[in-house]
Amino acid sequence: RSGNGLDGKIVGDVTLDGGKVGKAARFKNKGYLDLNGPKVPKNLIPTKGFSLLAWVNVEADGDQAVFNAWAADGQWLIHPEVRPGGGIYRWTVRGDKPLGTIGEVKAGKPVKNEWHHFAAIYDSVSGVATLYIDGKEAGKDARADSKGKTVNKNWDQGARVGQNADNGRPFVGRMDEIGLWNEALAADQVKKYMDGLPKAAVDAKGKLASKWGHIKSL
Secondary structure: OOOOOOOOEEEOOEEEEEOOOOEEEEEOOOOEEEOOHHHOOHHHOOOOEEEEEEEEEEOOOOOEEOEEEEOOOOOEEEEEEEEOOOOEEEEEEEOOOOOOEEEEEEEOOOOOOOOEEEEEEEEOOOOEEEEEEOOEEEEEEEOHHHOOOOOOOOOOOOEEEOOOOOOOOOOOEEEEEEEEEOOOOOHHHHHHHHOOOOOOOOOOEOEOOOOOOOHHHO
């Protein structure tokens, strides 16, 4: 559920299973959570700050999307992915066309069938994209020309948890405590939320989502 009533819809094979913090969502056979991107109010879409946190436990080798959003101009906004076969975690963030990638980190080493905490952060003020794995900084991309650059402002071609909006890169395994904020969380906040998201909405009204993909509460 979302702190703003933007609750996702389960599509396909997504079930409850044992999690890192209570129960988790198990994604199989290309099942995903549809967030109905075109209907998300534009003022709730993270542009100046972006934070995506989740506990992930993958069971396959392919490139697997934790979350994905696709803009009307054809731009893929973000790619937070687990890539066991390639031996990396990926965090890529883009702006409105003609602007392209404004931050990208490929770091860490995923291990299948283990729980690991994934935290992808982008701060438009500094222009820095940061990836934390298990609460530790795995990599950072600080581009001088990204300062002040914002993330693409619409999700009109779709937004999903567990699969790209074009049906590619399905997540295979379990996901728990996924949260999305329209601000850049600090390192200490990332560590705090590793222990679990609050029962109430994490953010005040007007912020985007607190607990998208938190299937245990659906």
